[in-house]
Amino acid sequence: xxxxxxxxxxxxxxxxxxxxxxxxxxxxxxxxxxxxxFGFEAFTFKKLAKEINSTEASxxxxxxxxxxxxxxxxxxxWEWVSYLITMNTMNVIDxxxxxxxxxxxxxxxxxxNPNVEYVNExxxxxxxxxxxxxxxxxxxxxSENSKGFFKSYKNLTTSVSKVISEVNPDFKYPYALATNLFxxxxxxxxxxxxxxxxxxxxxxxxxxxxVEDMLLYFTNKLLKK
Amino acid sequence: xxxxxxxxxxxxxxxxxxxxxxxxxxxxxxxxxxxxxFGFEAFTFKKLAKEINSTEASxxxxxxxxxxxxxxxxxxxWEWVSYLITMNTMNVIDxxxxxxxxxxxxxxxxxxNPNVEYVNExxxxxxxxxxxxxxxxxxxxxSENSKGFFKSYKNLTTSVSKVISEVNPDFKYPYALATNLFxxxxxxxxxxxxxxxxxxxxxxxxxxxxVEDMLLYFTNKLLKK
DNA sequence: TTTTTTATGATAGTAATACTATTATTATGA
DNA sequence: TCATAATAATAGTATTACTATCATAAAAAA
Numbered sequence: 230x231x232x233x234x235x236x237x238x239x240x241x242x243x244x245x246x247x248x249x250x251x252x253x254x255x256x257x258x259x260x261x262x263x264x265x266x267f268g269f270e271a272f273t274f275k276k277l278a279k280e281i282n283s284t285e286a287s288x289x290x291x292x293x294x295x296x297x298x299x300x301x302x303x304x305x306x307w308e309w310v311s312y313l314i315t316m317n318t319m320n321v322i323d324x325x326x327x328x329x330x331x332x333x334x335x336x337x338x339x340x341x342n343p344n345v346e347y348v349n350e351x352x353x354x355x356x357x358x359x360x361x362x363x364x365x366x367x368x369x370x371x372s373e374n375s376k377g378f379f380k381s382y383k384n385l386t387t388s389v390s391k392v393i394s395e396v397n398p399d400f401k402y403p404y405a406l407a408t409n410l411f412x413x414x415x416x417x418x419x420x421x422x423x424x425x426x427x428x429x430x431x432x433x434x435x436x437x438x439x440v441e442d443m444l445l446y447f448t449n450k451l452l453k454k
Numbered sequence: 455x456x457x458x459x460x461x462x463x464x465x466x467x468x469x470x471x472x473x474x475x476x477x478x479x480x481x482x483x484x485x486x487x488x489x490x491x492f493g494f495e496a497f498t499f500k501k502l503a504k505e506i507n508s509t510e511a512s513x514x515x516x517x518x519x520x521x522x523x524x525x526x527x528x529x530x531x532w533e534w535v536s537y538l539i540t541m542n543t544m545n546v547i548d549x550x551x552x553x554x555x556x557x558x559x560x561x562x563x564x565x566x567n568p569n570v571e572y573v574n575e576x577x578x579x580x581x582x583x584x585x586x587x588x589x590x591x592x593x594x595x596x597s598e599n600s601k602g603f604f605k606s607y608k609n610l611t612t613s614v615s616k617v618i619s620e621v622n623p624d625f626k627y628p629y630a631l632a633t634n635l636f637x638x639x640x641x642x643x644x645x646x647x648x649x650x651x652x653x654x655x656x657x658x659x660x661x662x663x664x665v666e667d668m669l670l671y672f673t674n675k676l677l678k679k
Numbered sequence: 680t681t682t683t684t685t686a687t688g689a690t691a692g693t694a695a696t697a698c699t700a701t702t703a704t705t706a707t708g709a
Numbered sequence: 710t711c712a713t714a715a716t717a718a719t720a721g722t723a724t725t726a727c728t729a730t731c732a733t734a735a736a737a738a739a
Contacts, residue, residue, distance in 0.1 A: 245715095252716075268593035273696065287716055289698075362587050368493035370648045383651040401654065402668055408645065408652045409638055416637060417630060423595045426608040427633045429626065443627055450676050470686095477687075498725065509688055514727075682739070689732075696725070704717070709710100 254347035265352040307381035324395035335414040336437040397452040479572040490577040532606035549620035560639040622677040
């Protein structure tokens, strides 16, 4: 008995909606596992096919190529975080508190329910942290952007920027701050894990709490009137 | 008659120092041009070989693979920015002014002299903006980090963090801010060019000036006592 | 200057990747 | 049950990311 949520994404991201079939959901599930484990570069449709006892050809019927699959996953994550924020800030009036909840969602989204059977949110978050930016750092950004492939990210940061403006209507850079909160959140976790000299976060035991505190500190100071 | 600077990098980044031979310098020069033009994914040693009238085999004698070549270029950039900052902040006592110069170096490094014949700094900056993060978002980060392949980046951010601490010794996150200034600078330029909805920067005529103002605004507010 | 060493070029070859195409088989649902 | 759609099985191609070998040219040492 679980809450049923289906996240619907831009139709251009897939050839055939993977969430609507058993095989498609297996593709999502195991691509997340493989990409998280071996990294996006080492990930191939052949390996995924083997993992799910299917064939390359079948996967190509769902996704144009592995880049579009990554975009699909990352979009799913953006939509999911948006959904979480909407749920968790519902009925919350104080914009400062809303922002606090948003920041918590950025660093600890994977701890939240409800969870979808075919998506391991924690692993997906790791993918977003390690590989996420590759989704929009390609020579095709402009054409993909015009097809609306980054709509979910824009919606997410736009809604965050609105809360920022609620907290301080005079703040000149609500969009940049919103985007930066998301990026900095992911970067800080990544750096703490792999390049600790680039951050002040230790990330031993109390993991992401430090990142959360930092983002909160930054935000409060920046939005102070 | 130009100032001769040779940036020396971690020896593990190359098999044979490309800056020491005519052919090697051609590799640097034309890899920058090709990567900037077609993107890192589409870049191959075969194409580079054709471009410089050499062979794949010869390139492989200099660089282990294209990822290491990218790392070489990005390291070169980090070292070069460090060098610029050192030069431009020499004899500057006021830490706030130092930080201002640092921020200017981050957004407008490519406008600076002295320039090296085989490196188009402007194009290299574009590569760092568009592809830079791919240099440290791989499954090999940890092993590459242990070989010192990110030393230049760490040195750069460490020196910036010191200035930050000079401005405000009580600020708790000097490293994170230093790193974030660099990353945000590049991201903002990238977003303004490709995903303008993610930023407040317009980037029409007066280009990077807006980014510079924003980073300065953020920094001042964050470091205010 | 001749010899030796080193750098580069020319060429070939291999395993893996990123696909496309075709045909057979199995579900599903009208 | 028949038709339609989904998947599997298989094969094939161009490109990528290399490695290996040998010839030749250029630079350094003798």
